[in-house]
Amino acid sequence: MVLTPRLACLAALVPPGARLADVGTDHGKLPISLLLESRIAQAIGSDIGAGPLAHAARNAEEHGVSLSLRLAAGLDAVRPEECDTVSIAGMGGQTIAEILQAAPWTGDGAHLLLLQPMTMVYELRQWLWAHGYAIERETLCREDRRQYVVLSARGGAPAREVPLAQCAFSPALLRAAGVAEYLQHLLTRETRALAGMEQAKDRDSARLAAQRALVQEIKQALEGLG
Numbered sequence: 001m002v003l004t005p006r007l008a009c010l011a012a013l014v015p016p017g018a019r020l021a022d023v024g025t026d027h028g029k030l031p032i033s034l035l036l037e038s039r040i041a042q043a044i045g046s047d048i049g050a051g052p053l054a055h056a057a058r059n060a061e062e063h064g065v066s067l068s069l070r071l072a073a074g075l076d077a078v079r080p081e082e083c084d085t086v087s088i089a090g091m092g093g094q095t096i097a098e099i100l101q102a103a104p105w106t107g108d109g110a111h112l113l114l115l116q117p118m119t120m121v122y123e124l125r126q127w128l129w130a131h132g133y134a135i136e137r138e139t140l141c142r143e144d145r146r147q148y149v150v151l152s153a154r155g156g157a158p159a160r161e162v163p164l165a166q167c168a169f170s171p172a173l174l175r176a177a178g179v180a181e182y183l184q185h186l187l188t189r190e191t192r193a194l195a196g197m198e199q200a201k202d203r204d205s206a207r208l209a210a211q212r213a214l215v216q217e218i219k220q221a222l223e224g225l226g
Contacts, residue, residue, distance in 0.1 A: 006090075010030060010089055013139060020040050022046065028067055029059070045070070046075065050071055085113075086114070087116075088116070090116065093127075115151040130162070136154055165217055169183065180222065
């Protein structure tokens with residue numbers, strides 16, 4: 001069972017002996033790979049699509065592993081006592097936040113959350129902090145030409161409101177390997193976006209100020225890396 005670099009990065013973060021719930025499991029490659037390596041005690045694969053789950057069932061049977069499959073949105077068919085680790089990958093940050101919002105038990109502090117957003121990473125960090133989730137670690141990985149970030153989060157922290165301009169990174173991200181290259185990419189992207197906003201005829205002053213603040217935050221973070 002060969003994993004893509006993005007899924008391999010996620011797999012490496014799953015604690016040994018974990019009871020994993022993999023949301024959006026698709027063909028079940030992540031949990032099946034971990035079961036084959038005897039890295040985890042048991043696994044649940046949840047997906048909203050019957051087709052992918054049928055494929056996951058065939059993969060599990062072919063490889064001789066026991067994978068409990070649930071046809072449901074998000075964590076709707078998973079009970080808190082069935083897992084201690086939850087992985088959610090390959091979705092937008094807003095969708096991940098909605099899945100967690102619908103399963104408030106994920107914020108109890110007893111569950112490790114491994115989150116790999118494809119888009120809206122800033123918004124996901126903002127939501128996590130606002131709802132009492134601590135970002136304990138961030139891990140960067142590259143697949144093809146794109147860099148992805150995996151957030152290791154856990155509930156039980158004080159809720160705090162953080163302006164979006166300060167959510168481009170977390171203290172945990174600044175400790176990650178390869179962070180300088182990642183922040184330089186963000187700076188280039190956000191500076192380009194700022195230039196476009198400044199040239200627009202119908203400029204939104206509030207959005208413009210927020211974008212300038214975002215660019216400044218990233219610059220300062222890069223300078224702080226020395």
